[in-house]
Amino acid sequence: MTPGSATASATAPDADAFVIESPGRRAWRRLRRRPAAMASLVVVLVIVACALLAPWIAPYDPTAQSWSAVRQAPSAAHWLGTDEVGRDVLSRVIWGARASLAAGVISVLIAMAAGIPLGLLAGYVGGWTDGVLGRVTDAMLAIPFLILAIALAAFLGPNLTNAMIAIGVTATPIFIRLTRGQVLAARSEEWVEAARAVGNPHWRIALRHVLPNVLPPILVQATLTIATAVIAEASLSFLGLGQQPPMPSWGSMLNSAQRFLAQAPWMAVFPGLAIFVTVLAFNVLGDGLRDALDPKGK
Amino acid sequence: MSEAPILSVEDLAVGFTGPDGRRTRAVDGVSFSVAPGRTLGIVGESGCGKSVTSLAVMGLLPRTGTSVTGRVLFDGRDLLTESERTLRDLRGDRLAMIFQEPMTSLNPSYTIGDQIVEAIVRHRAVGKREAAERAVEMLARVRIPEPARRFHDYPHRLSGGMRQRVMIAMALACEPRLLIADEPTTALDVTIQAQILDLMRALREETGTAVVLITHDLGVVAEVCDDVAVMYAGQVVERAPVEELFRFPQHPYTVGLLGSLPRFDRARGRLAAIEGTVPDMSRPPAGCRFAARCPFRITRCETMPDLVEIGGDRATRCWRAPLEELAA
Numbered sequence: 001m002t003p004g005s006a007t008a009s010a011t012a013p014d015a016d017a018f019v020i021e022s023p024g025r026r027a028w029r030r031l032r033r034r035p036a037a038m039a040s041l042v043v044v045l046v047i048v049a050c051a052l053l054a055p056w057i058a059p060y061d062p063t064a065q066s067w068s069a070v071r072q073a074p075s076a077a078h079w080l081g082t083d084e085v086g087r088d089v090l091s092r093v094i095w096g097a098r099a100s101l102a103a104g105v106i107s108v109l110i111a112m113a114a115g116i117p118l119g120l121l122a123g124y125v126g127g128w129t130d131g132v133l134g135r136v137t138d139a140m141l142a143i144p145f146l147i148l149a150i151a152l153a154a155f156l157g158p159n160l161t162n163a164m165i166a167i168g169v170t171a172t173p174i175f176i177r178l179t180r181g182q183v184l185a186a187r188s189e190e191w192v193e194a195a196r197a198v199g200n201p202h203w204r205i206a207l208r209h210v211l212p213n214v215l216p217p218i219l220v221q222a223t224l225t226i227a228t229a230v231i232a233e234a235s236l237s238f239l240g241l242g243q244q245p246p247m248p249s250w251g252s253m254l255n256s257a258q259r260f261l262a263q264a265p266w267m268a269v270f271p272g273l274a275i276f277v278t279v280l281a282f283n284v285l286g287d288g289l290r291d292a293l294d295p296k297g298k
Numbered sequence: 299m300s301e302a303p304i305l306s307v308e309d310l311a312v313g314f315t316g317p318d319g320r321r322t323r324a325v326d327g328v329s330f331s332v333a334p335g336r337t338l339g340i341v342g343e344s345g346c347g348k349s350v351t352s353l354a355v356m357g358l359l360p361r362t363g364t365s366v367t368g369r370v371l372f373d374g375r376d377l378l379t380e381s382e383r384t385l386r387d388l389r390g391d392r393l394a395m396i397f398q399e400p401m402t403s404l405n406p407s408y409t410i411g412d413q414i415v416e417a418i419v420r421h422r423a424v425g426k427r428e429a430a431e432r433a434v435e436m437l438a439r440v441r442i443p444e445p446a447r448r449f450h451d452y453p454h455r456l457s458g459g460m461r462q463r464v465m466i467a468m469a470l471a472c473e474p475r476l477l478i479a480d481e482p483t484t485a486l487d488v489t490i491q492a493q494i495l496d497l498m499r500a501l502r503e504e505t506g507t508a509v510v511l512i513t514h515d516l517g518v519v520a521e522v523c524d525d526v527a528v529m530y531a532g533q534v535v536e537r538a539p540v541e542e543l544f545r546f547p548q549h550p551y552t553v554g555l556l557g558s559l560p561r562f563d564r565a566r567g568r569l570a571a572i573e574g575t576v577p578d579m580s581r582p583p584a585g586c587r588f589a590a591r592c593p594f595r596i597t598r599c600e601t602m603p604d605l606v607e608i609g610g611d612r613a614t615r616c617w618r619a620p621l622e623e624l625a626a
Binding site: 189201 | 402
């Protein structure tokens with residue numbers, strides 16, 4: 001039995017047998033007990049490793065065409081087959097992880113960078129600031145996620161950076177909403193009043209006292225939103241609004257694969273599978289994190 | 299009271315305007331004062347305006363929809379006219395406050411040491427290291443065992459009594475001239491209550507801090523206060539030194555409160571209750587606010603009595619004072 005689990009089972013009374021455990025460490029201990037969450041964490045780490053190490057682990061240049069090896073089924077030379085211009089599908093899937101992850105992570109970072117401060121402002125200041133921000137987020141949330149992302153990406157022009165910005169902006173109201181709600185709940189806590197009673201200015205209370213207490217659910221939302229953003233990137237690339245040829249992305253691979261579904265199904269199956277596994281892993285990880293960070297959980 | 303008061307509140311009135319436009323007069327013409335090293339108890343039932351009074355003194359009431367009038371003289375200056383910046387510099391330094399709910403008045407995301415250090419660094423030109431030493435010293439002074447180890451604890455690791463000790467340590471870290479304690483022991487069980495009250499008394503003697511203790515518990519008042527102000531429906535109805543108040547209450551409401559206390563020294567059947575309820579403070583009655591519930595009511599009570607000095611450092615807001623003559 002680890003010291004951590006000993007403290008978890010014994011609540012308050014034995015004050016002397018305590019082990020100092022920070023909230024972060026406690027969450028990690030609880031996450032470790034969830035096999036599904038740990039498995040998805042491993043999958044996420046593998047995908048991240050693929051994306052980072054793509055130049056070294058991809059067996060072929062992902063853009064090198066070979067007219068002698070067009071639309072070949074999976075074989076020893078090309079494990080996942082080749083596409084319509086003879087490019088290695090495995091190499092493209094590995095390189096494609098870069099576009100997908102970058103789009104997933106960076107767009108969520110954009111959404112958090114904009115959404116958390118605005119949500120904090122709306123929740124903490126309240127009044128008409130909250131009213132205005134609330135109406136704007138309502139309006140944005142009224143438009144379906146993908147439609148808004150497509151419209152923005154089309155407006156900004158087709159490339160991966162703009163796709164990330166479009167997805168990020170589209171996901172921002174989710175974070176404004178969530179942060180605002182959490183801040184509203186935290187604001188009425190007595191420790192906010194106590195923080196004022198020792199002479200803290202409002203900005204400091206908002207940033208140093210309230211913000212850290214509202215971060216856990218935001219972290220969970222971020223993980224889940226990465227999954228959504230990966231799909232959004234794939235959709236935009238599929239529509240030609242994301243990653244531009246010849247650089248691979250899972251969405252654009254699906255796009256070119258659709259014309260050969262009957263003759264070369266592997267062209268569609270493997271990038272599709274990559275999207276599926278990535279999205280599933282982020283979702284399961286997010287769920288696990290939510291349970292692990294739940295203050296009422298064990 | 300021989301020494302000049304450190305805090306003197308004069309004719310304080312606080313009104314709230316609700317979202318529906320209804321105005322509630324939570325505090326109405328409250329005056330009291332506390333001298334250094336003394337403890338003033340403010341007693342009253344829930345909703346009588348005692349907490350609002352303390353928040354008004356601290357300048358912690360929300361700005362929108364709130365009107366505050368009167369004077370709050372602290373150390374010679376009127377806090378109601380000072381800027382928020384000045385108030386922030388005073389709060390936690392010269393002017394400190396502890397709250398009712400020790401379980402929720404510490405930030406769960408930081409260690410207790412961090413939180414005390416923050417309060418010290420905010421007001422003193424000292425480094426983190428020095429502040430940390432001071433924090434450990436304060437934890438020791440509020441009788442927390444193994445202070446250097448507890449310093450690194452998160453609030454959820456401490457019991458309610460321990461957390462209240464931490465709150466007191468934080469409040470006293472910068473040696474305030476005035477400590478406002480809003481129901482500091484209400485959320486604690488009785489043995490812990492006694493410990494915390496002892497601690498507060500000891501610390502007051504060590505530091506000479508003036509204390510305003512807000513409570514609905516007359517037992518607490520009897521134990522730690524020098525003077526008492528009894529509040530009813532937003533007004534001070536009686537003010538007296540503590541022994542005098544318990545011996546000869548001069549307002550029917552105080553009489554009622556004392557009658558509702560269980561006592562060992564007198565055999566008595568059922569505890570007396572004060573009949574009726576507190577008036578609706580958005581439409582307070584024109585006359586004495588206690589009249590509707592008062593057994594000594596006369597027609598004169600339809601006009602509002604003033605809080606008048608009746609000698610011996612005491613004052614009451616009742617037409618019929620002194621009440622002794624009524625006992626017969």
